[in-house]
Amino acid sequence: MNFKKLILIATLSLPLISSAQEWQPKRAALMSKFSKDVDPKNVLSEYPRPQFARNRWLSLNGLWQFQPASSRTEALPAGNLSRSILVPFAVESALSGVMEHHESIWYRRKFNIPASWKGERVLLHFGAVDYETEVFVNGKSLGVHTGGYDPFSYDITAQIKEAGNQDIALRVYDPTDKGGFPRGKQTLNPQGIMYTSVTGIWQTVWLEPVPRTSISDLKIVPDIDKSVVKLLVQTNNPAQDLDVAVQIKDKGKVIQTLTVKPNREVSVPVKNAKLWSPDSPFLYDLSLSLKQGTKSIDAVDSYFGMRKISIGEENGIKKMFLNNKFLFQLGPLDQGFWPDGGYTAPTDAALRYDLEMIKKFGYNMVRKHIKVEPYRWYYWADKLGLMVWQDMPSPNSYTEHVPPVDTAAFSSELTRMIKTHWNSPSIISWVVFNESQAQHNTQALVQKVKQLDPTRLVNQASGGSHYGVGDVMDIHSYPPPDVPAPSATQTLAVGEYGGIGFIIPGHTWKTGPTYIMIDNEKDYLNLYDQFANDLTQYKTNNGLSAAVYTEITDVEIELNGLLTYDREIIKGSIDKIRASNERVIKGNIYLRDILANAKSDAKIWKYSFSKPSGNWFSKDFNDQNWQSGKGGFGKEGTPGAVIGTQWTTEDIWLRQEFTLGDLSRINKDELMLSIHHDDDCEVYINGVKAADIKSYTPKYTLVAIEDAAKKALVANGKNVIAIHCHQNTGGQFIDAGLTLMSKKESTNSLVRK
Numbered sequence: 001m002n003f004k005k006l007i008l009i010a011t012l013s014l015p016l017i018s019s020a021q022e023w024q025p026k027r028a029a030l031m032s033k034f035s036k037d038v039d040p041k042n043v044l045s046e047y048p049r050p051q052f053a054r055n056r057w058l059s060l061n062g063l064w065q066f067q068p069a070s071s072r073t074e075a076l077p078a079g080n081l082s083r084s085i086l087v088p089f090a091v092e093s094a095l096s097g098v099m100e101h102h103e104s105i106w107y108r109r110k111f112n113i114p115a116s117w118k119g120e121r122v123l124l125h126f127g128a129v130d131y132e133t134e135v136f137v138n139g140k141s142l143g144v145h146t147g148g149y150d151p152f153s154y155d156i157t158a159q160i161k162e163a164g165n166q167d168i169a170l171r172v173y174d175p176t177d178k179g180g181f182p183r184g185k186q187t188l189n190p191q192g193i194m195y196t197s198v199t200g201i202w203q204t205v206w207l208e209p210v211p212r213t214s215i216s217d218l219k220i221v222p223d224i225d226k227s228v229v230k231l232l233v234q235t236n237n238p239a240q241d242l243d244v245a246v247q248i249k250d251k252g253k254v255i256q257t258l259t260v261k262p263n264r265e266v267s268v269p270v271k272n273a274k275l276w277s278p279d280s281p282f283l284y285d286l287s288l289s290l291k292q293g294t295k296s297i298d299a300v301d302s303y304f305g306m307r308k309i310s311i312g313e314e315n316g317i318k319k320m321f322l323n324n325k326f327l328f329q330l331g332p333l334d335q336g337f338w339p340d341g342g343y344t345a346p347t348d349a350a351l352r353y354d355l356e357m358i359k360k361f362g363y364n365m366v367r368k369h370i371k372v373e374p375y376r377w378y379y380w381a382d383k384l385g386l387m388v389w390q391d392m393p394s395p396n397s398y399t400e401h402v403p404p405v406d407t408a409a410f411s412s413e414l415t416r417m418i419k420t421h422w423n424s425p426s427i428i429s430w431v432v433f434n435e436s437q438a439q440h441n442t443q444a445l446v447q448k449v450k451q452l453d454p455t456r457l458v459n460q461a462s463g464g465s466h467y468g469v470g471d472v473m474d475i476h477s478y479p480p481p482d483v484p485a486p487s488a489t490q491t492l493a494v495g496e497y498g499g500i501g502f503i504i505p506g507h508t509w510k511t512g513p514t515y516i517m518i519d520n521e522k523d524y525l526n527l528y529d530q531f532a533n534d535l536t537q538y539k540t541n542n543g544l545s546a547a548v549y550t551e552i553t554d555v556e557i558e559l560n561g562l563l564t565y566d567r568e569i570i571k572g573s574i575d576k577i578r579a580s581n582e583r584v585i586k587g588n589i590y591l592r593d594i595l596a597n598a599k600s601d602a603k604i605w606k607y608s609f610s611k612p613s614g615n616w617f618s619k620d621f622n623d624q625n626w627q628s629g630k631g632g633f634g635k636e637g638t639p640g641a642v643i644g645t646q647w648t649t650e651d652i653w654l655r656q657e658f659t660l661g662d663l664s665r666i667n668k669d670e671l672m673l674s675i676h677h678d679d680d681c682e683v684y685i686n687g688v689k690a691a692d693i694k695s696y697t698p699k700y701t702l703v704a705i706e707d708a709a710k711k712a713l714v715a716n717g718k719n720v721i722a723i724h725c726h727q728n729t730g731g732q733f734i735d736a737g738l739t740l741m742s743k744k745e746s747t748n749s750l751v752r753k
Contacts, residue, residue: 022063022084023040023063023084023086023097024097025038025086025094025095025097025340026094026095026096026097026098026099027094028093028094028099028339028340029339029509029510030339030340030507030508030509030565030566031094031339031340031566032338032339032340032341032346032350032565032566032567032568033566033567033568034345034346034347034349034350034353034567035094035095035340035341035346037346037347037349037350038086038095038346038347040062040063040086041062043061043062043086043087043088044059044061044088044204044344044347044348045059045061046348046376048125048127048203048204048206048374048375048376049125049151049375050302050303050375050376050379051218051220051302051303051375051379051423051424052217052218052300052302053300053301053302054208054210054299054300054301055299055301056116056117056208056209057206057207057208058111058114058206058207058208059204059205059206060087060109060111060168060205060206060207061087061088061204061205061206062086062087062109063084063085063086063087063109064084064085064086064087064107064108064109065080065081065082065083065084065085065106065107065108065109066081066082066083066084066085066091066098066105066106066107066108067081067082067083067105067106068100068102068104068105068106069102069104069105069106069171069173070104071104072103072104072132072173074104074106074171076106076136076139076141076169076171077106077108080108081106081107081108083098084097085097085098085107085200087107087109087201087205088127088201088202088203088204088205088344089202089341089342089344090130090198090199090200090201090202090341090342090343090344091105091199091200092196092197092198092199092342093198093338093340093341093342093344094339094340094341095340095341095344095346101188101197101199102199103173103174103175103176103199104171104172104173104174105171105172105199105200106169106170106171106172107168107169107170107172107200107201108167108168108169108170109167109168110165110166110167110168111165111166111168111207112164112165112166113160113166113207114209117209120209120210120211120212121155121157121209121210121211121212121214122155122156122157122160122207122208122209122210123153123154123155123156123207123208123209123210124137124142124153124154124155124156124168124205124207125151125152125153125204125205125206125207125208126145126151126152126153126201126203126205127151127202127203127204127205127374127375128148128149128150128151128201128202128203128372128374129145129148129170129172129200129201129202129203130148130149130172130174130183130186130198130199130200130202130343131146131147131148131172131173131174131175131179131181131183131199132144132145132146132172132173132174133145133146133152133170133171133172134170134171134172135154135168135169135170136167136168136169136170136171137154137156137159137160137166137167137168138159138160138161138166138167139167139169140159142154142156142159146181146409147181147182147409147412147413147416148174148181148182148183148198148393149182149371149372149393149413149416149417150372150413150416150417150420151203151375151420170200170201172199172200172201174197174199174200176188176197176199177189177399177401177402177403178403179395179403179406180395180396180402180403180404180405180406180409180438181395181406181409181410181413182392182393182394182395182409182410182413183393183394183395183397184369184370184371184393184394184397185335185337185369185370185371185397185555186198187397187399189399190556190557191512191557192398192512192513192557193398193558194397194398194399195335195337195555195556196337196342196556198342198343202342202343202344203344203374204374210298211297211298212237213235213236213237213240213242213290213292213297213298214235214236214290214297214298215233215234215235215244215262215288215290215298215300216234216235216236217232217233217234218231218232218233218234218288218300218302218423219231219232219234219265219422219423220286220302220304220423221455222270222276222304222305222306222307222308222425223267223308224273224275224306224307224308224323224324225308225324226267227269227270227271227272227273228267228268228269228270229248229267229268229270229284229304229306230265230266230267230268231246231260231265231266231267231268232263232264232265232266233260233262233263233288233290234262234263235262235263235290238262238263240292241292242261242262242290242291242292243259243260243261243262243290243291244259244260244261244262244288244289244290244291245257245258245259245288245289245291245296246258246259246260246268246286246287246288247286247287247288247289248268248270248284248285248286249284249285249286249287250274250284250285252285255270255271256268256269256270256271259291262290270284270306273306274306275306275307275323276305276306276307276382276385276425277307277322277323277327277385278327278364278365278385278386278387279364279385280385281305281382281383281384281385282305282306283303283304283305283382283383283425284303284304284305284306285301285302285303286301286302286303286304287299287300287301287302288300288301288302302423303382304423304425305382305425305426306425307322307323307425307428308321308322308323308324308455309321309322309387309428309429309455309456309457310324310457311457311471311491312324312325312326314326317486317543318487318488318489318490318491318492318543318545319491319543319545320457320491320493320545320546322387322428326545327364327585328539328544328545328546328547328584328585328586329364329365329387329493329545329546329547330363330364330365330535330546330547330548330549330581330584330585331358331363331364331365331366331367331386331387331389331548331549332358332361332363332366332367332548332549332550332551332552332562333367333369333496333548333549333550333551333552334354334358334366334367334368334369334551334552334553335369335370335371335551335553335555336368336369336371336373336377337553337555337556337565338350339509339556339565339566343371348376350567351373351374351376351377351380352380352384353567354552354553354563354567355377355380355381355384355386356384357552357562357563357570358386358552359384359385359386360574360578361562361574361577361578361581362577362578362579362580362581362582362585363386363581364385364386364387364585365386365387365388365389365428365546365548366381366386366387366388366389366552367388367389367391367431367462367495367548368388368389368390368391369391369434369551370391370392370393370394370397370434370437371391371393372390372393372417372421375421378421378424378426378427379424381424381426382424382425382426385426386426387426387428387429388424388426388427388428388429389428389429389431389459389462389495389548390417390421390427390429390430390431391431391434391462392410392413392414392417392430392431392432392433393413394433394434394437394438395409395410395437395438396437396438397437397438398437402438405438405440407440407441410438410440411441411445411448414432414445414448414449415448415452418430418449418452418453419452422452422453422456427456428456428457429456429457429458429459429471429472430449430453430456430457430458430459431459431461431462431474431495432445432446432449432458432459432460432461432470433460433461433462433465434461434462434463435461435462435463435464435476436461436463436464436465439461439465442460442461442465442467442469443467443469446458446460446469446470447469450470457470457471457472457491458470458471458472459471459472459474459493459495460472460474461474462474462476462493462495462496462548463475463476463495463496464476468489468490470490471490471491472490472491472492472493472546473485473487473490473491473492473493474493474494474495475493475494475495476494476495476496476497477494477496477497477698477699478496478497478498478499478515478550478698479497479498479499479500479515479516479527479531479695479697480497480530480531480534480697480698480699480701481494481497481498481531481534481535481538481547482494482497482538482698482699483538483542483543483544486542486543491545491546492542492543492544492545492546493544493545493546493547493548494535494538494544494546494547494548495546495548496548496550497531497547497548497549497550498515498528498531498549498550498551498560499514499515499516499550499551499560500514500515500516500518500524500527500528500560501514501515501516501517501518501559501560502517502518502519502521502524502559502560502571502572503517503519503559504564504569504571507554507564507565507566507568507569508554508559508564508565509554509555509556509557509565510556510557511557511559512557512558512559514558514559514560515550515560516694516695517559517695521571521572521573524571524572525572525573525576525577526704528572528577528580529576529580529704530701530702530703530704531549531701532580532581532583532584533583533589533672533702533741534701534702535547535584536583536584536587536588536589537589537590537591537702537741539584539588540588540589540590541589541590541591547584549562553565553567562577587743588743589741589742589743590741590742590743590744590745591674591739591740591741591742592739592740592742593674593737593738593739593740594660594671594737594738594739594740595656595658595721595737595738596737597631597632597642597674597675597676597700597735597736597737598630598631598632598642598644598735599642599676599700599735600737602630602631602632602642602644603630603631603656604628604629604630604631604656605628605629605630605631605633605645605654605655605656606623606626606627606628606654606655606656607626607627607628607629607633607645607647607652607653607654607655608623608626608627608652608653609647609649609651609652609653611651611653612626612653615687616653616655616722616724617655617684617687617722617724618687618720618722619686619687619718619719619720621655621722623655626653626655629644629645630644630645631644631645631654631656631735632644632645632676632733632734632735633645633646633647633652633654633725633733633734633735634646634647634678634731634732634733634734634735635647635648635731635732635733637731638678638731638732638733639698639699639731640676640697640698640699640700640733641676641678641731641733641735642676642735643733647732647733647734648732649727650726650727651724651725651726651727652724652725652734653722653723653724654722654723654724654725654734655720655721655722655723656720656721657718657719657720658718658719658720658721659716659717659718659719660713660714660715660716660717660719661715661716662715662716663713663715664715666740667740667742668710668711668713669710670740670741670742671705671710671713671738671739671740671741672702672703672704672705672738672739672740672741673690673691673702673703673704673705673736673737673738673739674700674701674702674736674737674738674739675691675693675697675700675701675702675703675735675736675737676697676699676700676701676733676734676735676736677693677696677697677725677733677734677736678696678697678698678727678730678731678732678733678734679694679695679696679725679726679727679728679729679730679732680693680694680695680725680726680728681693681723681724681725681726681734682723682724683721683722683723683736684709684721684722684723685705685709685710685712685713685719685720685721685722686709686712686713686714686719686720687712687720687722688706688708688709688711688712689706689708689709690705690706690709690721691703691704691705691706691709696728696730696731698731700735702739702741721736721738723736
């Protein structure tokens, strides 16, 4: 499709805007690096609907009149409004020029209808408005729309005056946390993992001329097993005798033509199909011409990808398949917030940037977290080759005094989300709930989604609660990843993990607590790589199919992004993070115990609750006065702990003697600590520092050992592992072992005692 042509037509057709004052952006706590590129005379002017494109349209983005409303039911004001706002940026955003919150607001602007549109019907389109919207054209109400995430349209032909300026006005009502409808991460009291609210227009507003008989909708379903694409072309007048001429193009070359009937599903052959995948995101162009006899009366351009997402089986384990092959899905959580634009990226380049960075980091998937994006976001995911887990926005996130869930609104908006986005090849999964937030009617809603769209995976709830329905068993684990218990019916995923905090001075919205905080790039990358090792061995040994890292960018006081909130700073080496991610997606890690931990075979340790004198960690230290106890050591209730001996003091010192066999048969580079620590600990092997580990982990994880400690190991002789662990707060546990982490399977044993 020639989107440059579409953009040019829209730009040339922009009318003059009557405004109360000139636009000036406000200054938020942080501004993105793209804010300087915002042009109020040409704001987000790209064609807004790439999969259902016509060659004439008119953008209504730009400067509108604005003023707060006294109530939800206030009558339409006469004359100009008192202030101005830059559409499509929400009222609370800096780029709107307002940066205030009002529960009820008014919008107004003038526009002209191009003379060339005479005799056609005119549609007024809204990408999304949050939350309740009443639309007036030339003083007449066209109706009320509810829902903050779905596109909606009105045929305004009957309301248009014969000549001169036309008037459009909107009344918007958005109670945010005071309503029980879907709102995602918005709150009136931003804190923790909840962010600034979004009220009003936040996606493109535009006009489009259409013939009186036209194509009204399109559904595309690829079927790679049958080498066809299923099309359902709907018209606004199904009673007429019409035909649809279909053309499929491969990089501009027509490879298939067919004439079909509208308003019924048809299968169009796609021979020797080029399959869409993250490594090869090939898209076919699709042209549709609506014909009455030999006359073409409407035309729409689109595109599609030939791909299949399914649950397959490998070695008796359910796994996520792409195009009938297992592909581990790894991607970041993407919340879609901007420090200056709220829900709205400052420019199309900004919208694309986050997805480009996700690809550069080596991910093949992204989880769109309890938000629905503009169509162009999915267009870029389709083009760049990123599989998308699409969350349903939750109505009842982590805020106090929440109202009852509006179950009817949730069901309706869930249906609209699926129907308005099911053509995008990048979307491979629908996530119905997140972490039990307002979770209700799970079984019925999962069944509803499956009936609406049987071609994609359905995730009942990322992070719980779980009722054994849908395709995915999805847990959350912080900071290190974990893997769900095996399932005979569902594939396994860790829908959130990581959350590694890293503050970059001068590039933070506000500081706040996070799961774990790192203060330098080296440790940041090492911990990320450690988690990658965990994922790889879970994939290899436990059947894990997918993982989602928290997260691609900082968001307000959440400082665990790979990028800062302003998108100015990349916190860690792209190449190193990419190498870690590629190992997870393409590699394998097989584990072989050299010294078992308590999870697999609890051993007897010497221990002391009192600080020992001398070099307690040395190989020859005399520990005969220490107590003996079975590992691990801690207090009951600590997540993931295998308690052999109670430990409730602030500190504990541990020593264990073990004997190794012939070390010439192993690659010492593959030797890792298998450790569960809560909290800080230091580990020594034969008196040499092996690791110094901060914070805590809720489970056993693999940690790299310093080279000097590996060299200190004695073949066919006595070795000593010594540990000091300090309790800070909360859970309390320590246990460790030694494990070989290999790319190849092996059954040789090295432990002699």
